[in-house]
Each structure stands twice: as structure tokens, then as C-alpha cells.
Amino acid sequence: KNQVEQSPQSLIILEGKNCTLQCNYTVSPFSNLRWYKQDTGRGPVSLTIMTFSENTKSNGRYTATLDADTKQSSLHITASQLSDSASYICVVRGTSGTYKYIFGTGTRLKVLA
Amino acid sequence: DTEVTQTPKHLVMGMTNKKSLKCEQHMGHRAMYWYKQKAKKPPELMFVYSYEKLSINESVPSRFSPECPNSSLLNLHLHALQPEDSALYLCASSPTIGQETYEQYFGPGTRLTVT
Numbered sequence: 001k002n003q004v005e006q007s008p009q010s011l012i013i014l015e016g017k018n019c020t021l022q023c024n025y026t027v028s029p030f031s032n033l034r035w036y037k038q039d040t041g042r043g044p045v046s047l048t049i050m051t052f053s054e055n056t057k058s059n060g061r062y063t064a065t066l067d068a069d070t071k072q073s074s075l076h077i078t079a080s081q082l083s084d085s086a087s088y089i090c091v092v093r094g095t096s097g098t099y100k101y102i103f104g105t106g107t108r109l110k111v112l113a
Numbered sequence: 114d115t116e117v118t119q120t121p122k123h124l125v126m127g128m129t130n131k132k133s134l135k136c137e138q139h140m141g142h143r144a145m146y147w148y149k150q151k152a153k154k155p156p157e158l159m160f161v162y163s164y165e166k167l168s169i170n171e172s173v174p175s176r177f178s179p180e181c182p183n184s185s186l187l188n189l190h191l192h193a194l195q196p197e198d199s200a201l202y203l204c205a206s207s208p209t210i211g212q213e214t215y216e217q218y219f220g221p222g223t224r225l226t227v228t
Contacts, residue, residue: 034217043117043203043219044156089155101217103155 002027004092004104012110017080021107023073023090034091035064035075038106044089047075080111116140117220119204125226128194134223136187136204144210145187146217147179148203156203162187163210194227201225 004025013019025033032051036044048057048064050073056065061084063076077084090104117138126132136145143164148156161169162181170179176198178190187204204220 036219041201041222041224043119043205043221045219046216049216100158103157105155106153108153 002092002094002102004090004102006088006090006104006107008107009105010108010110012112013080015080015082015111015113019077019080019109021075021077021088021090021109023075023104025071025073025090025092025102025104027071027092027094027102029095030068030071031093031095033064033066033073034093034101035062035073036089036091038087038089040086047088077109080109082111082113085109085111117204117206117218119202119220119223121223122221123224123226125228126191126194127228128196130194131190131192133191134189134202134204134225136189136206136220137185138206138218138220139185140206140208140218141184142206142208142218143184144207145181146205146207147187147189148205150201150203150222152200160189161210168210191225194225196227199226 007022034049035047038044047062050066052068061078066073087106087108089106092102120135145162147159150156159173160179165181176193180188201222203222205217207217208215
């Protein structure tokens with residue numbers, strides 16, 4: 001069964017600190033993995049998208065890594081800001097034949113002043 | 114313009130009402146999606162339209178009726194909903210559904226409350 005699991009479920013950090021969110025998936029065959037940021041009551045906004053051949057991709061203070069062999073990805077947030085408080089969702093898509101994006105349950109991040 | 118717009122932002126309706134949600138994009142995308150998201154849960158796919166034709170219906174109850182009148186618009190008609198249908202309804206679009214690496218852009222969502 002295609003699944004995407006994220007950890008931790010929730011995380012509280014102080015402003016300025018770094019943090020790393022984890023995503024493990026069983027989707028196969030794998031096409032790409034995306035990280036989204038979703039503010040409460042808003043639609044998800046894309047942070048990064050990586051294919052199986054990419055190991056790392058950055059978007060400002062966000063750096064995503066991918067290990068397609070172990071089926072693991074991480075999202076590292078550097079020098080966190082209050083505005084980083086949101087849910088971070090890992091989404092995996094398989095190869096042609098399915099139009100589904102498999103969503104993880106998300107990590108709720110709270111950054112405190 | 115990489116924006117997907119949704120109206121209304123909030124909607125409260127009774128179980129006997131008929132209402133519609135609207136989604137619009139002007140990026141030339143030919144794939145559009147409806148998702149339902151309950152609190153603290155990931156979005157769940159409901160429908161996918163490709164070139165204005167319904168491609169995927171994820172066994173959604175008939176009280177939800179999608180419509181794609183043209184390549185820029187996607188509607189979701191609601192009738193005889195249940196309180197458990199209260200959720201955030203998200204619209205998304207992507208260039209097509211055939212290319213896996215294409216970006217999927219989400220709208221801000223409509224917060225629906227069924228009383």
C-alpha cells in the first residue's frame with residue numbers, strides 16, 4: 001500500500017533555531033516528492049519538488065533532501081522565523097498510470113518568540 | 114500569474130440548501146482538482162478534470178457535483194450536504210495530469226460549514 005508518513009506530528013521551537021522534519025514513503029514506483037507549507041485555513045504552497053535523481057534542493061531557508069534508496073526525505077529549516085509556524089506536508093507521486101498525489105499527515109510546526 | 118482563486122472564502126449552509134463553490138485559474142493549466150481537507154488531516158482527492166473532462170471521481174457521494182464549464186473554471190455544486198461534510202475545500206491546478214513533475218498549485222480554499 002502506498003503510504004507517506006511524517007514525523008514528528010508536531011514540533012515547537014524557538015525563533016532563530018533550526019529544525020528538521022522527516023518523511024518516509026512506500027510509494028513505488030516513485031516519481032517525485034514535494035514539500036508544501038500550509039498555513040491554517042489556507043491552501044498548501046509548494047516549497048520544493050525533487051525527482052529520484054536529486055539528493056538535495058534549497059528554497060531560501062528551506063533545504064530538502066531525498067534518499068530514494070531508503071525512501072526517506074527531510075526538510076531542514078534554518079534560522080526559523082515566527083512566520084514559519086505552519087503545517088508542512090510531504091507529498092509523493094508515483095510514475096505514470098496514477099494521477100494521485102499521496103499526502104503525508106503533516107508536521108505542525110510552532111515557532112515561539 | 115501563478116494564482117488559483119476560490120470563492121467564497123467561507124460558506125455556511127443548511128442541509129437542504131443548494132450552493133456552489135467556484136475555482137478559477139488563468140495559467141493555461143488543463144488539469145484541475147478538488148480536494149477535501151478535514152482539520153489536522155491531509156487533503157483528500159475528490160475529483161480530477163483533464164481538458165474539461167472528468168477523469169477521476171474518488172467515489173464521492175452524489176451530493177457533490179463537479180462541473181468544468183471551460184479550461185479556466187471549476188465549480189463544485191453542493192446539495193443536501195451532511196454536517197460531516199464541513200471541511201476546507203481546496204482547488205488545485207497543474208499544466209496536465211500526464212507529466213508527474215509538473216507543479217500543482219493550490220487555491221486558498223473555501224471553509225464550508227454545514228448546519
